[in-house]
Amino acid sequence: MLNLVDLSRTDLNLLVLFEAVLEERHVGHAAERLNLTSSAVSHGLSRLRRLMNDPLFLRTPKGVVPTARALELSAPIADVLARVRNVLSAAEPFDPASSTRRFTIGAPDGISAVLLAPVLGELARTAPGIDISIRQLLPTPGETRPERAWRGAFADLDDRVTDIAVIPTGQIPERFHVGGLYDEDFVVAMRAGHAFADEPTLARYCELQHLVVSLGGDPHGFVDEALARLGCTRRVALTVPNFMFALAILAETDLLCALPRRFAAMHAARFGLESVDAPLELTRFRINAVLPKVALMDAGVAWLLVILEKAQPPLPPAGRSSATI
Structure with a gap:
């Protein structure tokens, strides 16, 4: 140059x-x-x-x-x-115990809400002076190709707006380092006592009204793609921009919503919700931590990546779960 x-x-x-x-x-x-x-x-x-x-x-x-x-x-x-x-x-190596750096992690809230508690717990024990900013990420509306759907996350990394992005795709450009965190699937969540929990059939699923998490308000998602392969459809009565908002709405309505299994296990009970396995096969997602390869030269960012790799909670068992069980 x-x-x-x-x-x-x-x-x-x-x-x-x-x-x-x-x-x-x-x-x-x-x-x-x-x-x-x-x-x-x-x-x-x-x-x-x-x-x-x-x-x-x-x-x-x-x-x-x-x-x-x-x-x-x-x-x-x-x-x-x-x-x-x-x-x-190199003259003053990164020391998490004494560092006062702030790191920015980009992730959908269904992922950050799973990882954040164990990350903060680890920081409290080993790095009390380090601060974290969470930047909300969601795929670009209307994009079906993963490398295009998450181009905003890649741009944030290139522009150093975020230090690490945690996203549900394996289609990552070559210039980035990819660290696998965990695999995620989805359950169907609803208010406690909802009749669907006792009859979680595909026919009943299609008859009921649904809530979809969509930043741009697009009601068509991967669940609809799976239904279409079976010749089925559903009515999406409401979209909301994030998963935490979805929990509050589900608690007060008869809507159903597909939520990440770990996210539902950690947060649904406080809203009085329960969940069941979906009555159709839904896509499983690999959750990856992504950062520019050159960023690994930063000892602080490399340390943060290790913290994220250790933060994943155990996968809850399949089947029905609720606030009362």
């Missing part, structure tokens, strides 16, 4: 400035993050533009947007900075 002559004459802090503006999409916000003035950041961008022979960032009423050249440079620059940071951090 830089030849030897350029490197000898260039302040590598300009790459840090590039990174901040790319992530913030705003000169003023990048300046605050770097403890610089906006004019200093603008001056640095001018130097970068001359160096790269490209505008890099274009002004908009809400901030700046990167050019195609800036997006091309983002991964190589992130790689360079990660390597430099790793070299510098």
Whole structure:
């Protein structure tokens, strides 16, 4: 990216400035993050533009947007900075017991709600100064190809918005490291005492009304695909944007909802819900922790990956479960 002559004459802090503006999409916000003035950041961008022979960032009423050249440079620059940071951090190795870093994990709430409690328990025991941010992830509405459905998660990783994404797919681009966490399937959840629990047949399942978790409001999901293969349909009476919201709605209605088995086992009882095995074969999902391969050079991120790999709860047994059993 830089030849030897350029490197000898260039302040590598300009790459840090590039990174901040790319992530913030705003000169003023990048300046605050770097403890610089906006004019200093603008001056640095001018130097970068001359160096790269490209505008890099274009002004908009809400901030700046990167050019195609800036997006091309983002991964190589992130790689360079990660390597430099790793070299510098070698003088002071990452120590979870004394670290005060904040890590960001991206995941659907049906996954984060399963992993978060054991992760926080481990942090309390071994890393009391470390903080965690959870970024909600859901697949892109209308996308059936996994590598496209989760492209937002991959973009967040590339842009370093998240440190690790935990998503239910094995279709991961080659530039990422993949750590398998657990396999997940789905159960049918409903309020305690619902008649479907005593007659969980396919015919009855199709007759009743359903709730679907969908960020964009699309009522058609993988359950409908499975039903279509059997020549069946169902009525989706309601969609909600996340699984925790679904629990509250199920408690007050006669709706049915397909929920991840571990998620239902951990959280359904507090809402007075019960669950049964689905009366049809549903897709099983592999839950994977995903991060850029270069991020493994960061000892803190590598440590977090190990914590996630240890956090998975045991798979609850198949069959009927409820708050009263």
